[in-house]
Amino acid sequence: MDRLVRYSLPVLGVVLLILAWHFYVVAFNVPPAVLPKPGLVLDSMIANWRAIVQEGRVTLLESLYGFLLAFALGIPLAVAISSSRTLNLMFYPLLIATQSVPKVALAPLILVWLGTGLESKLAIAWLVAFFPIVVDTATGLRNTPAEYLDLATSVRANAFQTFWKIRFPAALPFVISGSKVAITLAVIGAVIGEFIGSNDGLGNLLLVANSQINIPLAFACLFGLALIGIGLYAAVVLVEIALKPWFGEIAH
Amino acid sequence: MSLASEGAAPAGARPFGVFDNVGKIFPGPSRGADPVVALDGVSYHLKSGELVSLLGPSGCGKTTLLRIVAGMTRASSGRVEFRGREVLAPQEDFGFVFQAPNLLPWRTVLGNVLFPMEIAGRNDAAARKRALELLDLVGLGGFAKSRPHQLSGGMKQRVALCRALVPSPSLLLMDEPFGALDELTRMEMQDLLLNIRRVSRTTVAFVTHSISEAIYLADEVLVFSRRPGRVIDRIRTGLPYPRVPELRYTPAFAALERRAGAGLGVVHG
Numbered sequence: 245m246d247r248l249v250r251y252s253l254p255v256l257g258v259v260l261l262i263l264a265w266h267f268y269v270v271a272f273n274v275p276p277a278v279l280p281k282p283g284l285v286l287d288s289m290i291a292n293w294r295a296i297v298q299e300g301r302v303t304l305l306e307s308l309y310g311f312l313l314a315f316a317l318g319i320p321l322a323v324a325i326s327s328s329r330t331l332n333l334m335f336y337p338l339l340i341a342t343q344s345v346p347k348v349a350l351a352p353l354i355l356v357w358l359g360t361g362l363e364s365k366l367a368i369a370w371l372v373a374f375f376p377i378v379v380d381t382a383t384g385l386r387n388t389p390a391e392y393l394d395l396a397t398s399v400r401a402n403a404f405q406t407f408w409k410i411r412f413p414a415a416l417p418f419v420i421s422g423s424k425v426a427i428t429l430a431v432i433g434a435v436i437g438e439f440i441g442s443n444d445g446l447g448n449l450l451l452v453a454n455s456q457i458n459i460p461l462a463f464a465c466l467f468g469l470a471l472i473g474i475g476l477y478a479a480v481v482l483v484e485i486a487l488k489p490w491f492g493e494i495a496h
Numbered sequence: 497m498s499l500a501s502e503g504a505a506p507a508g509a510r511p512f513g514v515f516d517n518v519g520k521i522f523p524g525p526s527r528g529a530d531p532v533v534a535l536d537g538v539s540y541h542l543k544s545g546e547l548v549s550l551l552g553p554s555g556c557g558k559t560t561l562l563r564i565v566a567g568m569t570r571a572s573s574g575r576v577e578f579r580g581r582e583v584l585a586p587q588e589d590f591g592f593v594f595q596a597p598n599l600l601p602w603r604t605v606l607g608n609v610l611f612p613m614e615i616a617g618r619n620d621a622a623a624r625k626r627a628l629e630l631l632d633l634v635g636l637g638g639f640a641k642s643r644p645h646q647l648s649g650g651m652k653q654r655v656a657l658c659r660a661l662v663p664s665p666s667l668l669l670m671d672e673p674f675g676a677l678d679e680l681t682r683m684e685m686q687d688l689l690l691n692i693r694r695v696s697r698t699t700v701a702f703v704t705h706s707i708s709e710a711i712y713l714a715d716e717v718l719v720f721s722r723r724p725g726r727v728i729d730r731i732r733t734g735l736p737y738p739r740v741p742e743l744r745y746t747p748a749f750a751a752l753e754r755r756a757g758a759g760l761g762v763v764h765g
Contacts, residue, residue, distance in 0.1 A: 391594065391596055392598065394568070394598070395594070395598050395600075395611075397568055397586060398568060398586050398592040399586070399612040399615045399616070400585070400615065401615045405615055409600075409611075409614070409615070410600070413600070413602045489643055490601075490602045490643075491602060
């Protein structure tokens with residue numbers, strides 16, 4: 245029963261919102277060029293599903309590859325700055341500072357450098373996903389519970405063993421929470437890249453629909469993007485659930 | 497006579513461990529504050545097979561002494577020797593049991609027990625067999641594949657005990673290991689420890705702030721004063737092993753408790 249309520253209430257929330265949207269459009273007679281009825285959006289989705297799936301696939305891959313690139317480069321950097329005091333002092337403040345720079349502002353430059361193809365989208369997605377992964381992983385690596393380190397000392401573990409058998413596994417929950425932030429940012433990064441200059445992707449399709457005042461299609465693209473974001477986030481959550489018995493009671 | 501049967505070295509033999517005038521001074525808690533004398537010249541000769549309790553109030557330096565003996569903290573003065581060699585780092589044949597179980601949550605129970613062997617590069621079939629035997633001995637035979645979060649506090653501390661024992665240490669150092677457990681579990685664990693000691697003949701240094709625990713377990717109790725930590729009384733319990741719970745209610749036990757209590761200043765004389 246409790247389970248039923250927990251899963252059905254969010255669905256009910258979405259249904260209520262769509263109903264409110266529908267009745268708002270009907271009651272105030274809003275023209276479809278401003279805000280189409282939900283039914284119209286659904287029609288457009290069905291009519292254009294082939295294009296949406298095709299362009300969605302492009303955006304999905306740009307986001308995913310951008311994220312994976314951020315992960316592949318971010319983890320080693322986090323390991324480096326958290327194991328070397330020199331590197332840490334040199335780069336950690338810089339990393340924190342860069343966190344607050346609107347990296348989107350770099351997008352036009354990146355387009356100039358890398359062109360309008362896949363490379364520029366990857367670069368922008370990578371750029372926005374990179375920092376949360378590095379910063380969270382480094383935080384996790386620097387905050388190993390002191391008792392675990394005590395244990396390592398008592399059994400005479402060397403620095404390498406302490407890292408691989410204690411510090412790194414203890415930091416995994418932080419890696420996951422950084423990845424959750426990073427993967428949603430990667431989707432935003434990919435779409436921004438497409439907005440600024442691209443011939444494909446859902447962001448591009450959305451711009452085209454907008455310029456033709458095909459608002460139902462624009463909304464259909466938005467839903468497609470939402471699905472991609474939610475799907476990628478859910479994938480990270482699945483990894484987290486798979487690791488749960490692994491971590492047990494580690495809180496973070 | 498009962499002590500001899502427990503493997504204690506005969507009088508006059510070269511001591512197994514020597515604490516010679518061990519002192520520890522910590523820097524003050526803030527800039528300009530006076531340094532804190534945690535431990536002030538503690539000396540003791542530890543015999544092989546002996547179980548010695550370090551008893552004292554919180555903050556009396558008994559844990560600091562244990563960590564110095566374990567080689568995990570450097571002494572500010574004096575020295576600690578085992579078998580004639582100075583201890584400056586954790587030794588291969590020392591086992592340490594912490595106040596908290598300190599199990600690694602991403603490892604199974606067996607994986608936790610085998611952790612020291614893995615670090616020492618001796619994680620072979622024999623180690624595995626010994627780990628499983630130890631788990632059996634502490635009553636956790638069926639839990640080898642469980643995760644720490646599935647166990648109760650007492651069970652976790654048993655796993656931690658197995659982990660310290662798996663390399664067959666000649667010295668077992670225990671830092672208030674049963675302090676967080678409820679009274680009944682605690683008494684069970686004390687009997688378990690004595691049982692393990694009887695089988696393994698390992699020497700044990702046991703830190704506690706419980707008077708009855710210190711006496712129930714030990715051949716000898718070192719009673720510590722409040723900071724700066726000094727040994728103010730040494731009580732040879734002389735109680736026979738194996739010890740049984742009934743012992744706690746005998747006049748001899750009560751007299752020892754009273755003497756320790758007097759040393760700690762909780763009763764007068």
